[in-house]
Amino acid sequence: MKALTLFSSLALPLLGEACLLPEELLDAVPAPHMVLPRQTGNTGLGVGQGDRFDGGSVVPRGPGSQEHGTDMGLLLNVKEIHSAVRALVDEYGIEYFEAPDKTYDGNPIFGARAGGTPGCASSYHVYFNAAIHARERGSADNIVYFMADLLYANKHNTGLRYGGRTYSNCDVRRALATGIVFTPLANPDGVAWDQETNTCWRKNRNATSAIEGNPASVGVDLNRNFDFLYDYIEKFHPDVGPSLASQNPAAQTFQGLSAFSEAESRAIRWVMDTHPSLGWYMDIHSYTGVLLYAWGSDENQIRKPYMNFMNSTYDNVRGLLPDDPDAGDVYGEYIPSRDWADKVYAAERSKLAMHAATGRYYDAYPAALLYPTSGASDDYAYARHFVDPGLSKIHGYCLEFGFGNSQVRSCPFYPSPQQYHQHLLETASGFMEFLLAASEIGLGPEGTC
Ligand SMILES: [Zn+2]
Incomplete structure (x- = not known):
C-alpha cells in the first residue's frame, strides 16, 4: 500500500496545504479582518517563558540521547534558540556565526557549523535552515535538538534512538563528518511576533510596504523572496494559482519589492556563498x-535540457500542472536524470526513517506536485550551479514535518505536546538518514583547506 501511496501522489499534482492553508491557497490575499486577533484559547503546546539554557551555560540535550519518552517540555522561545546554540558552541567547540545584515527589527541571523574542519569553510557540505515561516512552530527546535544529540553522541561515544529507529555511534560519526551548517531561526522577527501574539504569523515583520489600517500588509514571505523565477508574472502561465507568489503586501505570499530585498533571505544566500562546497x-x-x-x-x-528556468522561450507557459498537450503548453523543468535519482534516493531513505521513528507515514515527491512556487529557497539552492557552473551543485529539499493540529482551528501549525515530541523524533531520524544518504551519494566538491 505504501508504494501505491507514492505512485498515486506522483500522478496527482496540487495535493497539499503545506505552509498555506486551504483558504489561503484559494485566495492568498486576505482582507484586513483576516489577521487573527491575539489568541488566548487553545494554542497547543506553550512557549517557554524563561531561558532554560541560561544564556548558553546549560547545554541542550535532544530526545535521541535521553531515555525514551523523556518530556522535552515547552516550545523553545527565540531567546532560548540563541542560548541553545551558544551552549553547543561552548560545549563542543563548534563555530558560531552571524550573517552580515540585521533584520528589520534589528535582530541578527545566527547559526553554527559542526563536523567540518574549524576555520575551513569548504569542509562543510550540508546546510539545514529552519523557521523561515514564523508560525510553523517547532521548526527551530527540531534542528537545535538534533544537533545537540549528534554532538553529544559523538563526544560520549554513544548511538542515538528516535522511537523505533536507532543509530550506532559509527552512524553518528559518519553523519557529523559530512560537515553541517545550520541556521535554526531564519525569521527571528516573525517568530518572536508569532510567539508573543499567537496570530498564526507566517511572514517576517518588514513594514516597508505596509498599508495603513491593514495589519496583514506587514511582512514579506521570505520563501518567495529568493532569486529563482522571481518575476512570476513574466515567468509563469497566468492561470497558475496564488501559491506562486504575490505583489500584494497583504498576501500571505507577498514576495517583497525585489529578489533578496530581505535580510533573512540574504543571510541564507550568504551562508551558501561563504561555504563553497x-x-x-x-x-x-x-x-x-x-x-x-x-x-x-x-x-x-x-x-529536454533546453527547457529550463533560464530559457525565456517558455515564459508564460510554466507552472501548469498537469500540462494540457492539446493547449500546446507542455512544459517541464529540466533535471539531469542522475540528479533526480540522487534526490529520490536521499528522500526515500529519509522518509522511511521518519516512518520508522513513530509509525507515521511520510511521503516524498517533487515540490511542484504540492503546488508551484516562485522564489523558494530550495529551488534557489539547486538553481545556483545551473546559472553559474562555477558554483557547487546543492541538492535542495523542503521538509514539511507533521500533519497539523486540528485541535487548534485558528492555527493548525501550532502542535500539541504529543505532536511536538513526535516531530522531534521524526525529523531527527530523517535528518540522520539524510546525512548518511548524502555521504554515500557524494557530499560535493572536496575542501581546499
Ligand atoms: Zn513553510
Whole structure:
C-alpha cells in the first residue's frame, strides 16, 4: 500500500496545504479582518517563558540521547534558540556565526557549523535552515535538538534512538563528518511576533510596504523572496494559482519589492556563498508530512535540457500542472536524470526513517506536485550551479514535518505536546538518514583547506 501511496501522489499534482492553508491557497490575499486577533484559547503546546539554557551555560540535550519518552517540555522561545546554540558552541567547540545584515527589527541571523574542519569553510557540505515561516512552530527546535544529540553522541561515544529507529555511534560519526551548517531561526522577527501574539504569523515583520489600517500588509514571505523565477508574472502561465507568489503586501505570499530585498533571505544566500562546497540543503517547514525536492516550478523532465528556468522561450507557459498537450503548453523543468535519482534516493531513505521513528507515514515527491512556487529557497539552492557552473551543485529539499493540529482551528501549525515530541523524533531520524544518504551519494566538491 505504501508504494501505491507514492505512485498515486506522483500522478496527482496540487495535493497539499503545506505552509498555506486551504483558504489561503484559494485566495492568498486576505482582507484586513483576516489577521487573527491575539489568541488566548487553545494554542497547543506553550512557549517557554524563561531561558532554560541560561544564556548558553546549560547545554541542550535532544530526545535521541535521553531515555525514551523523556518530556522535552515547552516550545523553545527565540531567546532560548540563541542560548541553545551558544551552549553547543561552548560545549563542543563548534563555530558560531552571524550573517552580515540585521533584520528589520534589528535582530541578527545566527547559526553554527559542526563536523567540518574549524576555520575551513569548504569542509562543510550540508546546510539545514529552519523557521523561515514564523508560525510553523517547532521548526527551530527540531534542528537545535538534533544537533545537540549528534554532538553529544559523538563526544560520549554513544548511538542515538528516535522511537523505533536507532543509530550506532559509527552512524553518528559518519553523519557529523559530512560537515553541517545550520541556521535554526531564519525569521527571528516573525517568530518572536508569532510567539508573543499567537496570530498564526507566517511572514517576517518588514513594514516597508505596509498599508495603513491593514495589519496583514506587514511582512514579506521570505520563501518567495529568493532569486529563482522571481518575476512570476513574466515567468509563469497566468492561470497558475496564488501559491506562486504575490505583489500584494497583504498576501500571505507577498514576495517583497525585489529578489533578496530581505535580510533573512540574504543571510541564507550568504551562508551558501561563504561555504563553497555545499552539496545538500534542507529547509524545514510544517505541515503535510512530506519531503519535497526540486523542482518547485513545474513537473520534472529529463529529455529536454533546453527547457529550463533560464530559457525565456517558455515564459508564460510554466507552472501548469498537469500540462494540457492539446493547449500546446507542455512544459517541464529540466533535471539531469542522475540528479533526480540522487534526490529520490536521499528522500526515500529519509522518509522511511521518519516512518520508522513513530509509525507515521511520510511521503516524498517533487515540490511542484504540492503546488508551484516562485522564489523558494530550495529551488534557489539547486538553481545556483545551473546559472553559474562555477558554483557547487546543492541538492535542495523542503521538509514539511507533521500533519497539523486540528485541535487548534485558528492555527493548525501550532502542535500539541504529543505532536511536538513526535516531530522531534521524526525529523531527527530523517535528518540522520539524510546525512548518511548524502555521504554515500557524494557530499560535493572536496575542501581546499
Ligand atoms: Zn513553510
